[in-house]
Amino acid sequence: GIGEAASIKYLGVTLPRDLSKLFDINYGPLNLKIKSDLHRWNVIPFLSLNSRIESIRMNILPQLLYLFQCLPVKIPPKQFLEWDRLIARYLWQGKKARIKFRTLQLKKEKGGMGLPCLKDYYHAAQLRPLVCLCSPSYTAAWKEIEGTTIKGIPITALLSDYKLREEQQIPENSITGSFFMSWQELAKTCGVGDTSKIMRWCAYDSDFAPNKIDNRFKLWISKGLTSYHSFVHKGIFQSFETLKKNHGLGKDDFFRYLQVRHYFNRNFKEVLRKSESSFMGVFLSLIKPRSDSRIISKLYNAIQLSKHGNTEYIKKKWEKEMKIIISQEGWEEICQLQWVSTRSNTWREFCWKNIVRFFVTPIQRRYKNNGDACWRLCGSKGADHFHVFWDCQVIKPYWEEFHKHIENIFNVSIPFKCETLYLGNLQMDTWTTKDKKLLAILLATSKKAITRKWLKPDPPTINEWIEIVFQIYVMEKISFSLQIELGTFYKIWTKWTEYVKPIRSDFT
Structure with missing residues (x-):
C-alpha cells in the first residue's frame, strides 16, 4: 500500500520516505534523460550553434526549471558544473570551444547568445x-x-x-x-x-x-x-x-x-x-x-x-588590432546591430560570429605549426582578424568598391574604416528604421563574401556580394509574404532595387 511504499510520485515529483534522498531520486533520472537527449541530438548534422542553444532553452531548461520550482532542496555546485560541461560538449560537438561559455550566457544585446545559465535560473526559481x-x-x-x-x-x-x-x-x-x-x-x-x-x-x-x-x-x-x-x-x-x-x-x-x-x-x-x-x-x-x-x-x-557580465575582452582585442578606442556606447550598438539584419537566425548568428571573433585566423593556427602567414599570399605575417577581414592588401579593392556602392545607395558619406564597415559602428541617429535594416543586411553580406573565400588566395568580388544579397532578398521576400507584410518589405528594399536595377533586373 501507499503507507509501505518507499516513495510516491505526485505531479511529476518523486517523494521518498527518506527526505534526504529527495535530490538523488528526482535529479538522478533527469540527469540520465538529459545525457540521452544531448547524445541523440548531437548527431544531427544541420544544427547550428544558435539551434543548439535554442534546443537547450526550449527542451532542457523547462525540465530542470520544473524541479527547481517544485523542490526546495540545495543543489551542490558540482552538479551545475556537470550540467555546464554536458551543454558545452553538446554546443561545440566535442571540439574545443571558440567562445567562452559565460559569454554565450550573456544576453544578445550584450554580445552573447542568450544561453540559459542554469544556476541563475535555479536561484530565480527558488x-x-x-x-x-x-x-x-x-x-x-x-x-x-x-x-x-x-x-x-x-x-x-x-x-x-x-x-x-x-x-x-x-x-x-x-x-x-x-x-x-x-x-x-x-x-x-x-x-x-x-x-x-x-x-x-x-x-x-x-x-x-x-x-x-x-x-x-x-x-x-x-x-x-x-x-x-x-x-x-x-x-x-x-x-x-x-x-x-x-x-x-x-x-x-x-x-x-x-x-x-x-x-x-x-x-x-x-x-x-x-x-x-x-x-x-x-x-x-x-x-x-x-x-x-x-x-x-x-x-x-x-x-x-x-553579475556585470560583458564582452569587454573582445572589444579590447579589436581595439588592440585596429589601434583605436571604441566607446562603450559604440560597442553596445555594434552588438545590437548584429541581431536586426534579417529575419533569419542563421544570418544573425553569422553576424554575431564576426563580432565575437569566432573564425580561426592564421595567427591562432600558428601553434599547430601551420605558420601565421596570410593565405592570400600578400606576404604578411601574423595575420589576425583585422588583417584577414580588412587590412589585407588583396581585399582592399573589394572594400573600396563596396564602400563606394554603400555611399551611393544611401546618398551619405561614411568613413572608410574597419570600425564602421566591418563592425558596423556608425552614427545612425538620423537614419530611418528601414535604412538601418537594409544597411545591416548589406554589411552582413559583405562579410559573407569574404568567408566564402576562406583559405583561398583570391579575394571576393562585388558580383559575388550582389549574388549573396539576392539570396537574402528572395528569402526575406518569402518571409514577409507569409506574414502579409510585403508593403514593409518593399519599403526596406526600395533603395537597393532601384540602385541595382540597371545590372540586375531580377531584383523585383
Missing part, C-alpha cells in the same frame, strides 16, 4: 515563492498554509535583518528556512549588501531604537506603512502631509515621522539610489501589488545584470 509570500496581491492556498509571518513578524521584515532573523531561531531544514538560505546565497551572488536594508520595517527593524519602546509603529502597518521603501515615492521620502493624506497618519504621529525620516536620511539615502538600479530594485518592484507575472524571468534578468 526565490519565486519568497516574492509571492511578500507580495500583498498574490493569493494561493499554499501561501495561507505557509503563512506570511514568523512569530508575528512578516517575512519581508526578516529578509534583510539578520539579527532579527537569528532571534526567531528558524530551522534551516524548514520550507521558510530554505527560502532564507536561497535569499542569502543570491544576495551574496548579486552583491546586494546594504541595499537590502531598505526592505526593513520600521516597526521591527532591530537597529531602529524607537520601535523598542513605542508600539505605535506597528499600528502604521495597517495603514500601509511597512518597509522604509513604502515611505518613498519617485525616489524621495514623502512629506508628513502626503502621508497624512494617503495613509491616514494623525497629528500625534509627527514626532514618530521625524524619527523615521532622520533614521532614513542617515542610513538609507545612498542605499535608495543604489537599490533603484540593482537587483533590489527589481525585487522591490515584484513585491508591489499586481506585479506577480513573469516573476522567474524578471528575477533571472536581474541576476544576470547584477
